[in-house]
Amino acid sequence: MTGERIILGIDPGTNIMGYGIVSVYGSTMKLVSLGVLKLVKSDDHSLKLKHIFEKAIALIEEYNPDELAIEAPFYGKNIQSMLKLGRAQGVAMAAALSRSIPIFEYSPRKIKQSITGNGNASKEQVAGMLLHMLALKEAPEHLDATDGLAVAVCHYFQKTGTGSGKKFSGWKSYLTANPDRVDPSP
Numbered sequence: 001m002t003g004e005r006i007i008l009g010i011d012p013g014t015n016i017m018g019y020g021i022v023s024v025y026g027s028t029m030k031l032v033s034l035g036v037l038k039l040v041k042s043d044d045h046s047l048k049l050k051h052i053f054e055k056a057i058a059l060i061e062e063y064n065p066d067e068l069a070i071e072a073p074f075y076g077k078n079i080q081s082m083l084k085l086g087r088a089q090g091v092a093m094a095a096a097l098s099r100s101i102p103i104f105e106y107s108p109r110k111i112k113q114s115i116t117g118n119g120n121a122s123k124e125q126v127a128g129m130l131l132h133m134l135a136l137k138e139a140p141e142h143l144d145a146t147d148g149l150a151v152a153v154c155h156y157f158q159k160t161g162t163g164s165g166k167k168f169s170g171w172k173s174y175l176t177a178n179p180d181r182v183d184p185s186p
Contacts, residue, residue, distance in 0.1 A: 003025070004023055004024065004025045005023070005024045005025075005066045005067065006021060006022070006023050006024075006032065006063055006064060006065040006066050006067075007021065007022050007023075007024065007065060007066070007067050007068075007069055007152040007155050007156060008020075008021050008059060008060070008063065008065035008067070008068050008069070008096075008101075008152065009021070009022070009068075009069045009070070009148045009149055009150065009151030009152025009153070009154075009155065010056065010068065010069070010070045010071070010089075010092050010148055010151060011070075011071045011144055011147035011148040011150075011151055012052070012070065012071065012073070012085060012088035012089040012091075012092050013039075013085070013088060013144060014039065014045070014048055014081075014084045014085060014088055015038070015039055016036050016037065016038055016039065016142060016144045017036065017037040017039065017052055017055065017088065017092070017144070017148070018034075018035075018036050018142065018143075018144030018145045018146070018147045018148030018149075019033075019034065019035060019036070019037070019055075019059060019145070019148040019149075020033070020034040020145065020146070020148040020149025020150070020151065020152045020153070021033045021034065021059070021063050021065065021152065022134075022149070022152045022153060022156060024156055024160075027160065029134070029153070029156050030134070031134045031136065031149070032063060033063065034140060034145045034146065034148060034149045035140070035145050035148075036140075036142045036144045036145050036148075037051065037052065037055040039051055039052070045084060045087070048088070049087055049088065049091045052088055052091045052092055052095075053091045053092070053094065053095050056091070056092045056095035056096065057095045057098070057099075060095060060096065060099050060101065065096075065101060066101070066102075067101060067102050067103075067104060067155065068092070068093070068096040068101050068102070068103045068104070069103075069104045069105075069106060069151045069152050069154065069155030070089055070092060070093060070103060070104070070105055070106075070151060071089075071105075071106060071107075071108055071111060071147070071151050072089070072105045072106060072107050072108070073085035073086045073089055074107065074108050104155050104158070106151060106154050106155065106158075110154065111126075111147075111150050111151055111154040112125075112126055112150075114153070114154040114157045114158065115129050115130065115133075115150050115153060115154060116129050123143040123146070123147065124143070126143075126146060126147070126150050127139045127143055127146040130146050130149055130150060130153065131146075133153070134149075134153075
């Protein structure tokens with residue numbers, strides 16, 4: 001891998017959209033930015049989609065990413081929620097496509113697996129691993145921001161092959177296989 005690459009990760013949502021941006025140079029990954037877009041409290045779903053599109057375009061124009069990594073919607077108990085999430089994802093993807101940015105989609109389970117070694121990890125566990133990996137001082141106010149960052153980091157691992165790619169039976173087996181990902185301080 002040569003030259004710097006910028007990866008924009010997006011965790012689409014209909015109330016809060018999380019994003020994270022990393023720069024990659026060789027095998028070094030650094031945090032550029034992370035945050036959330038709080039969407040207006042409105043019953044007008046199309047207005048929310050417009051805000052998602054505008055924020056995605058603004059991020060693209062400000063950071064000029066080489067790739068977009070996005071979390072795929074997952075099927076829960078409410079099909080209407082999944083449809084709304086799919087629309088939010090599609091609008092973010094359309095923003096990237098309008099600027100000819102390649103798009104990579106990852107399931108929530110794949111993202112969690114690549115960050116923590118456990119596809120069923122909690123948002124807090126993912127945030128904790130990202131804090132350690134990127135030497136961040138503190139977690140952001142909204143875990144949606146670290147969810148967006150997790151998508152970008154997952155993509156980095158998939159592209160470079162530096163992610164674990166292994167399946168673990170639990171935290172103990174993961175930590176045994178990855179001692180470098182453990183912060184020894186309490």
